[in-house]
Amino acid sequence: MTQRVLVTGASGAIGAAIAHEFKRRGAAAIGVHHRGEASRERAEALCALLGEGARRVCFDLRDAAAIDREISAFSQLVGGIDVLVCNAAVFKPDLLATADPGALAETLAVDLLGPMLCARAALPSMLRQRRGVIVMVSSAASVRPNRGQCAYAAAKAGLEGLVRAMAVEYARKGVRVLGVRPGPVESAMMTGAMALAGDEVKARVPMGRLVRAEEVAATVAALAGVEQSALTGTIVDVDCGYHLG
DSSP: OOOOETTTTTTSHHHHHHHHHHHHHHHHEEEEEEEGGGHHHHHHHHHHOOTTEEEEEOTTTHHHHHHHHHHHHHHHTTTOOEEEEEEEOOOOOOOOOOOOHHHHHHIIIIIIIIIHHHHHHHHHHHHHOOEEEEEEEEGGGGGGOOBBBHHHHHHHHHHHHHHHHHHHHHGGGTTEEEEEOOBBBEEEEEEHHHHHHHTTHHHHHHSSSSHHHHHHHHHHHHSSSGGGOOOOOOOEETTTTGGOO
């Protein structure tokens, strides 16, 4: 069965890789979410690369009304949503004692409440279909943070709690909810973390390298497939052994 997929934060490295992986696996429609004008050009370029079936979807994860409106519009346009991948996140590295309260609040709003609101907006379509998969992209920071990750780690730990709670609520309705927990990934976001943590990040990875975005994408798409239909409430590590280091 071909899938209709919405990927938040698709203009970033991991999100774009996820969109490409679903396209490679034959997705019928892919929603390419981005936040605003600053990322519009990247989103349009990705849609062009993905080709037929790709649709640009724009909303701020801090705007509940916009999330409801745009996800509903995408669902109506393509006839439903089979897979929602909540990948969008912000990371503002700082030590807690010196962090700006506004930056702390924004991290929690985007990285935790935003995915919650996105899932809430996608659920009506999935419940009508009595099938659907929601994949939350967490982070190894939820269980093994580095310096400067207090707000980010707290938000991602909360996201994993959301995965388990939603899995309990909607398993009998045909909706599976899963989490993917990447370790340090080759991306712009990782540059900020390494600026504070230095060489200790790579030193803590048993395989001695960063995770590739394509490796995260392959896991996300596999979890959303029918072959993994027995899995829900599970968090899968994609981290080159980071949690063991």
